[in-house]
Every structure is written in C-alpha cells, then in structure tokens.
Amino acid sequence: MHRRREKLSTVAGVVALIVLVGLLQVSLRSTSYDRLVLGLNRPMPITKVVDFDPTAITGVVIGAILGGFREVAATMLWLKVDELWDSGRGTEFATLNLMRTVTLLDPHWIEPWRITAWHLAYNLYVETEDPHERAILLDKAVACLKEGISWNPDIYDLYFELGWTYFDKIKDYEEATKWLEACTQFEHPEYIERLIAHAYERLPEIDKALDWYDYCIKRNPGDHTAIGATTTIRERYLRAWRLAQQKRYDEALKELEYYLMVDPEDLIGLHFKADLYERMGQKRKAHDIWKMAGEMRALDDYARYRASLLAAELGLPAPPQPRALMETKKELAVPVPK
Amino acid sequence: MTKIYQLEFGRKQTGVEDLNLEVEEGQIFGLVGPNGSGKTTTLKLLLGLVFPTSGTGEVLGFPIGHPAYKERIGFLPEGPYFYDHLNAVELLRFYGGLFGLGGKELDRRVQELLELVGMWDRRHIRVRNYSRGMLQRVGVAQALINDPDLIFLDEPTSGLDPLGAMQIREVITRIRDQGKTVFLCSHLLKEMEPLCDNIAILNRGRVVQSGTVDELLAGPQGMYMLRAHTVPQEVVESLRSFATEVRTWDSEIEATFADQKLAAQALEAVVEAGGTVRELSPYRRSLEEVFIDAVGGEAQ
Amino acid sequence: MKAIYRVARATFFEAWRRRFLNAILVFAVLIIGSSWSLAYLQPGAELTLLIDIGLGAIRFFGMLIAVFLGVRLIADEMEKRTVHTLLAKPVTRTQFLVGKLVGALATVWSNILLMGIAFYIVFALKAPQFRNMDPEKGPVVRMDFMYANIAKAIGLSFLEVGCIVAIAVMASTIFSWILAAIFSFFLYFVGQMADFFRVLAQNPDRVESAVQRTFFAILYAVLPHFEVFDVREAILKDQFLPWLTLGKIVATGVLYIVIATLIAWLAFKGREV
Numbered sequence: 063m064h065r066r067r068e069k070l071s072t073v074a075g076v077v078a079l080i081v082l083v084g085l086l087q088v089s090l091r092s093t094s095y096d097r098l099v100l101g102l103n104r105p106m107p108i109t110k111v112v113d114f115d116p117t118a119i120t121g122v123v124i125g126a127i128l129g130g131f132r133e134v135a136a137t138m139l140w141l142k143v144d145e146l147w148d149s150g151r152g153t154e155f156a157t158l159n160l161m162r163t164v165t166l167l168d169p170h171w172i173e174p175w176r177i178t179a180w181h182l183a184y185n186l187y188v189e190t191e192d193p194h195e196r197a198i199l200l201d202k203a204v205a206c207l208k209e210g211i212s213w214n215p216d217i218y219d220l221y222f223e224l225g226w227t228y229f230d231k232i233k234d235y236e237e238a239t240k241w242l243e244a245c246t247q248f249e250h251p252e253y254i255e256r257l258i259a260h261a262y263e264r265l266p267e268i269d270k271a272l273d274w275y276d277y278c279i280k281r282n283p284g285d286h287t288a289i290g291a292t293t294t295i296r297e298r299y300l301r302a303w304r305l306a307q308q309k310r311y312d313e314a315l316k317e318l319e320y321y322l323m324v325d326p327e328d329l330i331g332l333h334f335k336a337d338l339y340e341r342m343g344q345k346r347k348a349h350d351i352w353k354m355a356g357e358m359r360a361l362d363d364y365a366r367y368r369a370s371l372l373a374a375e376l377g378l379p380a381p382p383q384p385r386a387l388m389e390t391k392k393e394l395a396v397p398v399p400k
Numbered sequence: 401m402t403k404i405y406q407l408e409f410g411r412k413q414t415g416v417e418d419l420n421l422e423v424e425e426g427q428i429f430g431l432v433g434p435n436g437s438g439k440t441t442t443l444k445l446l447l448g449l450v451f452p453t454s455g456t457g458e459v460l461g462f463p464i465g466h467p468a469y470k471e472r473i474g475f476l477p478e479g480p481y482f483y484d485h486l487n488a489v490e491l492l493r494f495y496g497g498l499f500g501l502g503g504k505e506l507d508r509r510v511q512e513l514l515e516l517v518g519m520w521d522r523r524h525i526r527v528r529n530y531s532r533g534m535l536q537r538v539g540v541a542q543a544l545i546n547d548p549d550l551i552f553l554d555e556p557t558s559g560l561d562p563l564g565a566m567q568i569r570e571v572i573t574r575i576r577d578q579g580k581t582v583f584l585c586s587h588l589l590k591e592m593e594p595l596c597d598n599i600a601i602l603n604r605g606r607v608v609q610s611g612t613v614d615e616l617l618a619g620p621q622g623m624y625m626l627r628a629h630t631v632p633q634e635v636v637e638s639l640r641s642f643a644t645e646v647r648t649w650d651s652e653i654e655a656t657f658a659d660q661k662l663a664a665q666a667l668e669a670v671v672e673a674g675g676t677v678r679e680l681s682p683y684r685r686s687l688e689e690v691f692i693d694a695v696g697g698e699a700q
Numbered sequence: 701m702k703a704i705y706r707v708a709r710a711t712f713f714e715a716w717r718r719r720f721l722n723a724i725l726v727f728a729v730l731i732i733g734s735s736w737s738l739a740y741l742q743p744g745a746e747l748t749l750l751i752d753i754g755l756g757a758i759r760f761f762g763m764l765i766a767v768f769l770g771v772r773l774i775a776d777e778m779e780k781r782t783v784h785t786l787l788a789k790p791v792t793r794t795q796f797l798v799g800k801l802v803g804a805l806a807t808v809w810s811n812i813l814l815m816g817i818a819f820y821i822v823f824a825l826k827a828p829q830f831r832n833m834d835p836e837k838g839p840v841v842r843m844d845f846m847y848a849n850i851a852k853a854i855g856l857s858f859l860e861v862g863c864i865v866a867i868a869v870m871a872s873t874i875f876s877w878i879l880a881a882i883f884s885f886f887l888y889f890v891g892q893m894a895d896f897f898r899v900l901a902q903n904p905d906r907v908e909s910a911v912q913r914t915f916f917a918i919l920y921a922v923l924p925h926f927e928v929f930d931v932r933e934a935i936l937k938d939q940f941l942p943w944l945t946l947g948k949i950v951a952t953g954v955l956y957i958v959i960a961t962l963i964a965w966l967a968f969k970g971r972e973v
Contacts, residue, residue: 068969075966079959086955087921093928093952096945102933103895133752134738170748170936216937447788450972467792475788481780483710485717497706498789542785552788 136168152181153189165210172219175210179203179223183231200232218250225257233363235261239270252278256287264364266334268295268303299334311342327358333365345372403441403605404453415441416605419455423598428572428582430592432687433602434695439585440478442602443552446583447475460550469550471499474543478554478585480535484528488519488538491527492545499546513541518567532559540568550581557591569595593617593687601694608694616690623683624663625656631675639666656683703791704799711773711803716810721765725811728761732819736826747830751935754819755853758812759930762861766808767884770868773800774968775877783973797968801869801961808861816854823850849935852946859953860929864888866960867924873967891926894919928952 097103139160146157161178168174183203187196207224214220225242228234238261245254255278262271272295278288298321305314315338322331332355339348349372356366373379403415416438423429431439444450446457448465457464460472482491492510496502501509514520517537530538536559543551556572557565572582572595586592592599593613600610609616623644629651636653640646642662643655657663667680715721735753777783777800786796827843867887871880900907901916928949934941 072966072969075962075969079962079966082955082959082962086952086959089948089952089955090925090928093945093948094925096942096948097928100934100939100942100945101937102931102945103927132756133749134756137738137749444784444972447784449784449787451970467790470788470790473788475785477781477784477788479781480785481782482785483714483782485714486710494706494710495785495789498703498786498791500702539785546789 133168133171136164136171139164139167140174153186169210169213172214175206175220176223179206179227182206183227203227216248218245218248218254221245222250222254229257229261233361235264235364252282259291263295263330264333266330266337268299271295272300299330302334306338306341311338314338329355329359329362336368345376348372349376349378402452402454403445403450414605416445419607421600421607423581423583425581426576426579427597428576428584428595430596430599431583431585431602432587432589432592432599432691434587437602438605439602440554443554443585447552471546472549474546474548474551476539476543476553476556480539482527482538485526487526488514488523491538492542495542496545501546509545513544516571517541518564533561533564536560537564540571548580550583551575552583554585556584556586557588565591589687589691601691603695609690617684617687622659623656624660625654625679625681625683626663626666626670626677627652627654627679628670628675628677629653631670632673635669635673635675638669703795704802707791707796707799708803708806711800712806715769715804715807721769724761724765725814728757728815729818731757732815732822736822747827748936750823750826751850751932754823755857755932758815758819758854758857759860761815762808762812762857763864763888765811766861766864767868767881769804769807770865771872771877771880771884773804773869774872778973787973793969793971794965797965798961801866804865804869805862808865809858812854812858812861816857819854820850843938845938845940846935849931849941852941853931853935856929856931856949859950860926863924863926863953863956863960866957870960870964873964873971887924888926891924894923894925895927897923924956
C-alpha cells in the first residue's frame with residue numbers, strides 16, 4: 063500500500079510538472095510581450111553576435127558573466143581608453159576595440175558612442191590617405207552612431223552626432239537633414255535648426271531652408287545668424303526658386319545668373335544652378351557646373367558626388383579620384399532603420 | 401528483506417540479503433556482526449532511510465518507511481553529529497519540537513534527559529566544541545526525547561569512557577525495565593552479552609545465528625566448568641584423565657567436565673591438594689566464542 | 701507544517717552563522733556604499749552608474765549567496781549525517797526538503813533586504829544631487845518614478861535569487877554539490893541571455909539549418925529567463941512600471957521556484973540517505 067502511494071505521488075508530481083511548465087510558457091509569453099512593449103529589455107547586441115563579430119561576442123559574454131555590473135565594467139574600460147589615449151596610442155586598433163566593447167557593455171552611455179564615431183571619422187580618417195580606407199572609416203562611424211541611436215532613440219544627442227558627421231565630414235546633406243530633423247523631436251539646443259537650414263541651402267532646397275530659418279527667428283527674434291541668412295537667400299535666390307518651381311526654368315536661370323555675376327563662387331548659387339540644369343534635363347551642363355563647383359572648393363564633396371553621378375549616367379570619364387561620399391553611398395551603404 | 405546497493409559504473413554491493421528478523425516487545429535485541437556485515441544497513445532499512453530491493457518489513461505494525469511509526473521511535477546513529485551552532489538544550493528543544501512537544505513539559509524533559517546522560521552541567525557548550533563522548537551522550541538524549549516505545553541505538557557506547565559506557569548501559573536497561581523495546585547494534589560483544597535478551601549475529605549481510613542469549617551461549621547439555629589456581633601439577637595431570645578439556649596458563653586452570661559428578665570429583669581433588677577454587681558452574685560459552693564460531697568459519 | 705517551520709528555522713539560523721556567506725554580504729554592502737564615490741567615474745551618467753552598482757551588487761552577490769547556500773543545503777546534511785537523525789523523526793522527506801528550501805529562501809531574502817536597505821539609503825541621500833545636474837544641456841534628470849521603481853526592482857531581486865536558490869537546491873538533489881554549483885552558475889549566466897536563443901531560433905537568414913533552429917528553440921523554452929526580473933531600463937528611462945506587468949513577472953518567478961522545487965522533490969523523495 064505504502065509503496066503504491068509513493069508511486070502514485072510520483073505520477074501526480076510528473077503530471078503537475080507538465081501542467082506547471084505549460085503555465086510557465088503562458089506567463090513567460092505574456093511577460094515577454096509586456097517587456098517588449100514597455101521597452102524593458104536590456105540592450106544586448108544580439109544581431110552582432112549572430113553575425114559573429116568577435117568583439118560583440120566578447121562583449122555579450124562578459125556582459126552575461128558580469129550580470130549587473132556591465133556598466134561598472136564599461137566605466138573601467140573607458141578609463142583604460144583614456145589612458146591609452148593619453149599615452150599616444152589612441153589610433154591603435156586595440157583602442158578602437160576597447161571603445162567598441164564599452165559601447166557593447168553599456169549601450170545607454172552616450173559618451174562612448176560619440177567619441178568612438180568621432181575617433182573613426184576624424185582621428186583615424188586623417189591617418190590614412192587611401193580614399194577607400196577613408197570611406198570604410200566613415201561608414202563605420204555612421205554604423206556606430208546608428209547602432210547607438212537604436213539603443214538611445216529618445217534623446218537628441220546621437221541623432222545630432224550622425225547629422226553632423228553627414229554634414230561636416232561626408233557632406234551628404236540629404237542624410238544630414240534627415241538626422242538633424244530627427245533631433246527636433248526631443249529636447250535639443252537651438253543651433254540644430256540653423257544647422258538644418260544650412261544643410262537645405264546646400265542641397266539646395268531653398269523653401270525648406272527658409273522655413274527653418276523663419277522658425278528660428280520666430281522662436282528668437284534676436285537670432286542674428288538666421289536673420290542674416292534669410293535676408294541673403296530671399297534677396298538672391300528666392301525669386302529664382304519660385305520660378306523654377308513653376309517650371310519657368312529659363313527665367314529662373316536668368317535671375318540666378320544675375321547674382322552669380324556679383325559673386326561667381328557662391329556655393330549655394332552654383333549648386334542651385336547645377337540643380338536647375340539637371341531639372342531642365344541638360345545633364346551635360348549640370349555635370350560641368352557640379353564639377354566646377356567641386357574643383358573650386360576642396361571641401362565640396364557634395365558637388366563632386368553629384369558630378370560623378372552624372373558622369374556615370376552620361377558615360378563621361380570618372381572623376382580623378384573616387385570620393386568617400388561616393389563610396390559610402392554606393393558600396394557600403396547601411397540601410398537606414400525605420 | 402534484501403538490500404542491494406547500486407554503486408557507480410553498474411557495480412553492486414549487497415547490504416543485507418534475505419534478512420529475517422523478529423523483535424519482541426519489551427526486549428533488548430542485539431544485532432552483532434563484524435564491520436561491514438550490514439548492521440547499519442539494517443537500521444537504515446528499518447528507519448526508511450534506504451529502501452529494500454526486495455521484501456517488506458513492519459515496525460510497530462506499520463510498513464517500513466511509513467511516517468506514522470516515527471512518532472514512537474528513537475534513533476541514535478553511529479558517530480552522531482548535530483547542527484553545530486546549537487547547544488545541548490537548543491538541540492533537544494529542536495528535536496522535541498519535531499514531535500510537537502513544547503513549553504514547560506519539553507523543558508522538563510530536556511533537563512531530565514540531560515541529567516540522565518550526564519550533560520546537564522555542560523548544557524551551554526555548543527555542539528561544535530563537543531568531544532566524541534559528549535556527542536554520544538547528547539545523541540542518546542535526543543533519541544529519547546519523545547519517550548519512544550522502540551529505540552534504535554547504533555554503537556551506543558563507542559567513544560565513551562568506561563564510566564560513561566556504564567551509565568549508558570544503565571540507561572538502556574532502565575528503558576527496557578519501563579517495558580520499552582531496544583534495538584541495539586554493536587560489535588562490542590563483551591558489552592552485549594550481559595545487556596541483551598535476544599541476539600542475532602550478522603555476517604556479510606546474512607543472519608548466521610540468532611536466539612535468546614541463554615540459548616546461544618549454552619554449552620552442550622550438562623557440562624560443567626571448573627576454574628582454579630595454584631593447583632599442583634600432578635593434580636592437573638590427574639584431572640586431564642577425566643576432564644573433557646583442560647587449559648592452563650601461569651597458575652590458572654580451566655577445565656570442563658561432561659557431567660556434574662565428574663566436576664564434583666575434580667573439585668574435591670583440587671581442594672584436597674590445597675588449590676584455590678574460583679568458579680564451578682554449568683559450562684557456558686562466551687559470546688565471543690559463539691561469534692567466532694559463527695563468523696570465523698565463513699571468513700575462511 | 702510545524703516540521704517544515706522547525707527545519708526552516710534551524711536552516712535559517714545555521715546559514716546566518718556561515719562566515720563565508722556573511723563575508724559576501726559585508727562585501728556587497730561595502731560595494732553598495734562605495735557607489736557613493738564611484739558614481740563620478742562616469743561623467744554625465746552618474747545616476748546610471750549609481751543605480752547600476754547598487755542594483756548590480758544586490759543581484760550579483762544575492763546570486764552568489766543563493767548558489768553557495770543552495771548547493772550545500774542538502775549536501776551538508778548528508779555529509780554530516782544530520783539528515784539521519786532528522787528523517788528518523790516524524791519528518792518526511794518532503795517536509796525536510798521544503799523546510800530546508802524555505803529556510804534558505806528566508807536567509808537569502810534577509811540578505812537581499814539588508815543590501816536593499818543599504819542601497820536605498822545611499823540612493824536617497826545621493827540622488828537629489830543629480831536632479832538638476834546640468835541645466836545648460838536642456839533636459840534635467842527626471843526622477844518621477846525613480847524611488848518607486850527602485851523599490852520594485854529590489855523586490856524583483858528577491859524573486860530572482862529565490863529562483864536561483866530553488867534551482868541550486870534542485871541541482872544538488874541530482875548532482876554532487878560541486879557539479880550543482882557549476883550547473884547553477886552556468887544556468888544563471890546563460891539565463892541572462894536567453895533571448896539570444898530566440899533570435900537564433902527565429903532567424904532563418906542567419907541560422908540556415910532547421911535542426912539547429914529547433915535546437916535553439918528548445919534551449920529558449922527550457923532555459924530559465926532571468927532577464928525578466930531586470931527592470932533597470934524602466935528606472936533609467938524613469939517610466940512607470942505597471943502593476944500588471946510586475947504581477948506577471950512575479951507569477952513567472954513563482955512558477956520557476958515551484959517547478960524547480962517539484963523537480964527537486966521528485967529527485968529527492970526516493971533518495972537514499
């Protein structure tokens with residue numbers, strides 16, 4: 063009797079176990095859903111691990127072992143980065159890996175994302191002359207910032223860093239406006255709007271540039287930079303822009319030429335003119351102007367980029383050297399997270 | 401009952417085999433046997449600490465392992481050890497609590513038992529600092545905390561000084577006199593002989609002999625034994641002619657005789673020769689002899 | 701019930717006398733106290749680091765205490781053979797097991813409580829300094845829900861270490877205590893990244909073999925998900941933690957404890973001691 067009861071209790075235990083495991087799946091599912099909706103999941107670069115990025119795997123494993131101490135470890139490593147930096151070893155590969163590990167361990171810490179991207183796009187960038195390598199570095203900087211944004215989507219900091227990198231280093235004003243505009247959803251400093259307007263000027267998108275400048279002036283009637291900029295644009299280009307919008311290209315061109323006579327090297331004017339020809343369908347002329355603008359200014363990568371796009375389309379000889387922007391756009395393009 | 405231990409790598413070891421024991425109420429039952437003969441296994445089986453491979457058993461009318469009889473038993477394991485952060489009083493209160501005892505009644509019982517085993521004066525010492533003998537004494541006390549009807553004691557006097565051992569033996573007899581049953585395991589045969597009513601000898605997991613102490617120790621029917629000293633050599637020689645066996649050492653002799661008449665004759669001879677008689681009694685073997693007979697043969 | 705209570709009480713008081721476990725507790729409280737000054741290591745994120753060190757220490761040292769206590773719980777009784785005297789008394793194996801577990805839970809929970817109080821004091825004294833730390837930068841540190849959230853997070857740590865104790869006890873009824881300790885640590889670490897296996901299981905682009913994906917799916921289902929107890933994200937973002945979600949997390953944790961205990965019971969009920 064006694065033994066039979068023992069056996070019965072074993073069976074009952076196993077049955078209870080199965081039921082409980084079933085219940086557990088239900089509660090786990092519901093909990094996981096809640097956590098996903100509330101954004102409670104700890105940042106973990108899982109996708110990177112799946113791609114077998116060794117640094118990321120190390121980061122995840124260290125993170126798991128440290129359990130709650132990931133951020134503390136990140137802090138310690140960051141101090142080490144500082145030390146390497148001060149001893150003149152800042153450009154070494156090891157330093158970069160260390161920085162990367164810090165971002166993996168504590169993805170909510172903004173500083174390492176910003177510094178790592180800056181390090182890639184500025185410090186390491188000038189270490190090499192090879193444009194292809196430069197392009198890779200810029201691409202890495204962009205990827206780094208985008209990953210940082212994915213962990214910290216609710217503050218302006220990294221959107222700004224990315225926008226600025228596009229604006230200042232890559233000269234991709236289309237991308238720059240996109241990321242800079244994203245900053246405005248959150249609390250942000252005042253200069254962001256002016257920067258967006260500057261980027262639109264260079265595209266050129268005169269209407270949008272003016273919109274942003276106007277916003278700046280409304281917000282702060284004493285914003286002299288914005289006031290000065292709007293005055294110039296309104297005087298020189300607004301009429302031409304309106305005409306172009308009505309597809310009255312010839313008249314627009316005339317308006318533009320007038321001011322280009324006054325200031326033939328004006329960046330906005332040249333970009334506008336080239337863009338106008340492109341819209342008119344005169345691609346060869348557009349190409350020549352973009353090329354000229356590019357030759358005129360060492361930093362006008364955007365003009366050179368647009369020229370090379372047209373050159374490829376028209377079967378013209380490729381520009382003398384491939385440019386970083388070209389490469390980032392074509393070869394290493396990272397899909398933008400939606 | 402049979403208990404086969406499953407060891408690692410599929411090896412097996414027999415704990416006890418075809419064990420068949422019956423213990424009557426109100427007795428002191430002794431289970432004796434050499435080391436590794438299965439004494440502790442038997443106890444563990446009876447207490448439900450291990451489970452039989454085959455066979456069944458009953459303790460106080462309940463199947464072995466059943467929780468019900470545990471209210472009414474006491475157990476002293478071999479080389480007992482207890483929670484070492486407690487002192488004697490706390491320890492007994494803890495065990496008493498497991499039986500649902502408490503309050504003044506438990507306090508009285510604790511004092512009574514600690515006095516009984518001679519630990520009352522040392523009651524504030526923590527178990528951690530106990531000597532082997534103190535552990536044993538407290539072990540006996542905890543086995544008695546619930547005033548059990550049946551008490552299992554595994555090597556109760558090991559590690560005790562002679563005085564302590566005697567005290568424990570007294571406790572055991574007293575329990576029996578209260579009508580309780582005592583199940584004793586030991587290899588100290590000298591101690592078991594006067595203490596037990598019934599004895600079973602265990603060897604290699606099997607009972608090789610069992611019965612009442614008188615039955616086991618009784619020699620062949622009607623034989624007598626004479627012990628004496630300072631017996632002249634020629635008298636010893638003459639005794640050899642009609643004695644069954646004569647053993648001598650120094651000035652001592654020990655002779656056995658087939659019947660009372662021959663023994664009386666020998667007594668007369670010794671007395672006349674001026675020897676000192678120490679003992680004349682019906683011949684009774686010692687437990688040691690019985691044990692060596694039973695176990696020794698098989699051991700070879 | 702009484703037997704369970706008695707065994708639990710004895711376990712609790714015995715555990716509190718273990719110097720090793722006390723040392724871990726003292727060390728943990730020291731670390732929590734040191735977060736006071738360590739926070740300045742991470743400029744711009746002092747509050748984050750303060751919370752991280754505090755809650756991290758509670759979880760990590762709580763886990764250490766839980767594992768070392770849990771795996772030795774039954775093993776000690778067996779080695780010292782105190783289990784013999786105990787099971788010869790009217791204490792069933794079930795009562796013994798549950799009593800030991802309850803005693804161990806009481807021990808780790810009291811440890812967590814002490815660590816939690818220490819951290820709460822440090823936090824309450826230190827946090828107000830960060831409230832308006834950098835007005836120039838624009839956003840000030842928000843702390844609307846922070847005090848409540850930290851209390852909730854500490855509460856969930858109770859549950860997490862509870863699970864670890866139960867798992868350690870379960871492992872120790874099946875393996876030797878050393879193996880059980882290794883097993884428990886392993887489970888804890890892998891359990892922290894259980895979600896990783898879900899990604900592997902649901903990503904045919906990355907893991908091509910269906911067999912491998914099934915394997916990862918099983919791993920995901922079987923591994924304890926310790927990450928569900930981690931709500932630090934809510935603290936850092938200072939968002940309200942709904943009671944319903946907390947309830948679900950608690951239910952999950954309780955289920956883990958019950959399941960581990962049940963497995964331990966199944967393994968232990970027929971165990972020869």
